Amino acid sequence: MKRIFIVTGEPSGDKIASSVIAKLKKINPNIEYLSVGGSHLQSLNIKTIFDLKDITYLGFTSVLFNIFKIRKRINTTVEEIIRFKPDILFTVDSPDFTLRVSERVKNINKDIKTIHYVAPQVWVWRKNRVKKMKKFIDHMLLLFKFEKKYFDEENIINTFVGHPLLQNHNAGKIILNNLTSNDKNIISLFPGSRNSETKVLMPILIDFIKLMNAKSSDYTFVFHATKNNKNFIINKVNECKIDNIDIISDENIKLQILTKSTFAVSKSGTISLQICNANIPSIIIYKLNFINFMIFKFLVNVKFANIINIINNREVIPELLQNECNANEIFNSVSYLLKKPELINEQLTTCKKTIDNIRSKTSSAQESASVLNKYLIF
Numbered sequence: 001m002k003r004i005f006i007v008t009g010e011p012s013g014d015k016i017a018s019s020v021i022a023k024l025k026k027i028n029p030n031i032e033y034l035s036v037g038g039s040h041l042q043s044l045n046i047k048t049i050f051d052l053k054d055i056t057y058l059g060f061t062s063v064l065f066n067i068f069k070i071r072k073r074i075n076t077t078v079e080e081i082i083r084f085k086p087d088i089l090f091t092v093d094s095p096d097f098t099l100r101v102s103e104r105v106k107n108i109n110k111d112i113k114t115i116h117y118v119a120p121q122v123w124v125w126r127k128n129r130v131k132k133m134k135k136f137i138d139h140m141l142l143l144f145k146f147e148k149k150y151f152d153e154e155n156i157i158n159t160f161v162g163h164p165l166l167q168n169h170n171a172g173k174i175i176l177n178n179l180t181s182n183d184k185n186i187i188s189l190f191p192g193s194r195n196s197e198t199k200v201l202m203p204i205l206i207d208f209i210k211l212m213n214a215k216s217s218d219y220t221f222v223f224h225a226t227k228n229n230k231n232f233i234i235n236k237v238n239e240c241k242i243d244n245i246d247i248i249s250d251e252n253i254k255l256q257i258l259t260k261s262t263f264a265v266s267k268s269g270t271i272s273l274q275i276c277n278a279n280i281p282s283i284i285i286y287k288l289n290f291i292n293f294m295i296f297k298f299l300v301n302v303k304f305a306n307i308i309n310i311i312n313n314r315e316v317i318p319e320l321l322q323n324e325c326n327a328n329e330i331f332n333s334v335s336y337l338l339k340k341p342e343l344i345n346e347q348l349t350t351c352k353k354t355i356d357n358i359r360s361k362t363s364s365a366q367e368s369a370s371v372l373n374k375y376l377i378f
Helices: 011-027 059-065 067-084 095-108 129-133 145-152 195-215 230-240 251-259 271-277 290-299 307-312 327-338 341-358 364-377
Strands: 002-007 031-036 088-092 113-117 139-142 158-160 185-190 219-224 245-248 263-267 282-286 319-321
Touching: 002 011, 002 067, 002 095, 002 364, 011 031, 011 088, 011 113, 011 364, 031 067, 067 095, 088 095, 088 364, 095 113, 095 129, 113 364, 139 145, 139 364, 145 158, 185 251, 185 271, 195 219, 195 230, 195 263, 195 327, 219 251, 230 245, 245 251, 251 271, 263 271, 263 327, 271 282, 271 307, 271 341, 282 327, 307 341, 319 327, 327 341
Parallel strands: 002 031, 002 088, 088 113, 113 139, 139 158, 185 219, 185 263, 219 245, 263 282, 282 319
Antiparallel strands: none
């Protein structure tokens, strides 16, 4: 029986990996799995060797403060992979963890095929990483077509599979009447999947809701949570004693809530693509501590944080970063856009054109599963 070891580094990677493996199981059911994963992979009856929370950190300083713990987890992961003797090491996103594991595994056993999904953003910073990856990555699965040239230059085998958040979802409809008020407009809030992100953004978003409520009673605010940060968000919401807030973590319900939303406020990241794909207007927010921000500012060679803005080389979706990421600025931006339907239409039109240009012909999960299966057949 063929074997695959899956390595993820955070909840979003766990979710992406599970979508691919679910497709692969249908193509080839005779595969044994082991992982560094979370609840999504575990729902497919795939065992994880330790809790994903142990390696999910945000920013340079958080990594530095936990460097010995992370190094220990890398050592443990490498040892377990070598012991498992997989045919494929399938790593997903979180390059500072997953690619370090891949490099060490390849040095020990060159027969293990290494396939990485979600290429590091070398077009944003540290382009020279591609030369190093050539030594230990057998196949790179790309989210965006424009990434291909960077890996072709170094003769790294790569396949454009598209972004998982842009594929069509055919989950059954769920009746939402008991979850939200039908007479109020929904504003969806995305405070991030990492606990470190959520801790920073939740107080800001709570204050934003208070400002909105002082102006109007027309809105219901829905926090899109993960299983990892749901309890933290619930506790924060309970502390503020605001009635028009809901919290959801079920993926099918989250998608339906998003499609019914009037507006979305999202942390910077790939979730913004899903918001665009749902044709919902939005703004982007993000905040790092000062040291992390200065390091990023020094290293990053793009003007924007959001991928839609990066592709268009202009601010299609407003970005409120660092000092501008505060309740007053969010309130002013959201209020202004809600009063300007022509600006919302312009944003949605540009987003749709951009999304159409980066969408794969089939689903990202299906394309990725096909690549994995080919390596198992040969």
